[in-house]
Amino acid sequence: MGSQTIGMQPHSLDGQHPVGLTRAAIQKALVDPEEVDLSWLPSLSSSNGWAMALDALRFLSILVKHLKPQHILEFGSGLSTQVLKNACASLLPPCHISSVDHDPEFGETVKAFPAKPISSCLVSFQFAPLVARDFGGKTLPTYHLQAEQFASQRPVDLVIIDGPPVVLGGREGILYQAMEYARPGTLVLLDDAKRVEEQMAISRWKEVLGDSIEGSLIPGFFKGLVAIIVHEPLKRSDLLARRLQASAQDIATIIPREHLFIVVGDEWWNTQIAPGRGAIPFPARNGQYWGAPPDDSTAIRELERLRKSEAKFLILGWPYFWWLDFYPELARYLFKEFRNVLKNDRLIVFDIRH
Secondary structure, three states: OOOEEOOOOOOOOOOOOHHHHHHHHHHHHHHOOOOOOOOOOOOHHHHOOOOOOHHHHHHHHHHHHHHOOOEEEEEOOOHHHHHHHHHOOOOOOOOEEEEEEOOOHHHHHHHHOOOOOOOOOEEEEEEOOEEEEEOOOOEEEEEOOOHHHOOOOOOOOEEEEOOOOHHHOOOHHHHHHHHHHOOOOOEEEEEOOOOHHHHHHHHHHHHHHHHHEEEEEEOOOOOOEEEEEEOOOOOHHHHHHHHHHHHHHHHHHHOOOOOOEEEEOOHHHHHHHOOOOOEEEEOEEOOEEOOOOOOHHHHHHHHHHHHOOOOOEEEEEHHHOOHHHHOHHHHHHHHHHOEEEEEOOOEEEEEOOO
16 A cells, blocks of 8 residues: 655655655555554444544554654544554653543543553643634634643654544644644644545645645545655744745736736735735725725726726735625626636636736
């Protein structure tokens, strides 16, 4: 059972580099013929489909043997916590597990089954409510963590992302959160990778984090399993600069340097995503941004006035996406009259030439 890259290209690194060692551990785990006995687990039917599938749990157990982590951070507690605890029981140096869940009931699952009789593995369960936090200009659900309550203060070697559930906002923000505790070579496993929501999160991670990570879909797993290796841990404070840089690159790719274009928003926003370019703020008076228009008709008139300045594109950035709801007639006008040449979670760009 091999792996395939999913668009985040691996770097060429020596096998003794932390990233190379992590890659090697994954490959060894995939070909390891060891039979893992999980007969002691309760019926997975009682978990409402939230538990990791048996094939992923077996892989976790074998992976621990080859990766030899000293600190595991798990988002989403339960049966996987018990499997990890048993797998880590004989590791030297010992491994500690910091298990986090938004639901306190899953903490009881962590305590429900004994580990192997002789074990130096410490498991710390933390109830962490979900909160909304900004990650590079995008608000996402994340866990309210108390890092001082982790089982270890070492950087994390292995991260399991198996929460929060889609109905509570999904998992996009969790990799960004995990980066705060990662090191080069940290392995992140994302469960349920066959679901559309997880696939969208992977795509956005690729856009935001770029070559700071590499990712592989490991084929053959019932619910889908993605392995992400951290090359460079990016802190939350770094994400806005990354997103602005990606936005500027979008504009440079789509709009020729000689073309004028309109950018919804103030001067600060213009200079961030279009440095050194001839961007026209929208709406504007005497070349200066003058605030959100009072209604749709005013916005449409202002757009037509600025089009006469030979501007060829209009850019709507994520801080101004709310305009599409607040000015529904303007939104209909834009999508009906002009070609939408880009739409992602950073920018919406229209070609306003007729």
